[in-house]
Amino acid sequence: MKNxxxxxxxxxxxxxxxxxxxxxxxxxxxxxxxxxxxxxxKEKSPFGLADKIREMDEEQxxxxxxxxKKEFASxxxxxxxxxxx
Numbered sequence: 001m002k003n004x005x006x007x008x009x010x011x012x013x014x015x016x017x018x019x020x021x022x023x024x025x026x027x028x029x030x031x032x033x034x035x036x037x038x039x040x041x042k043e044k045s046p047f048g049l050a051d052k053i054r055e056m057d058e059e060q061x062x063x064x065x066x067x068x069k070k071e072f073a074s075x076x077x078x079x080x081x082x083x084x085x
Contacts, residue, residue, distance in 0.1 A: 031071050
């Protein structure tokens with residue numbers, strides 16, 4: 001009895017973990033897709049983004065870099081706002 005209950009609990013935790021990971025992946029995709037749309041990048045690949053960055057002036061590049069830093073740094077920072085990356 002105990003073994004089957006433990007398996008059920010572990011199964012539920014695994015399903016919840018997969019759901020959380022899927023949610024984070026969807027949020028990240030949505031952010032990147034928004035960047036592509038905002039800057040008018042038609043080729044939805046890292047190469048299209050790199051081509052657009054080459055065309056940007058320094059101010060636009062710093063703005064884009066700030067957006068990526070804000071989005072992805074917030075995911076790795078600890079409570080004291082320090083990042084190990």
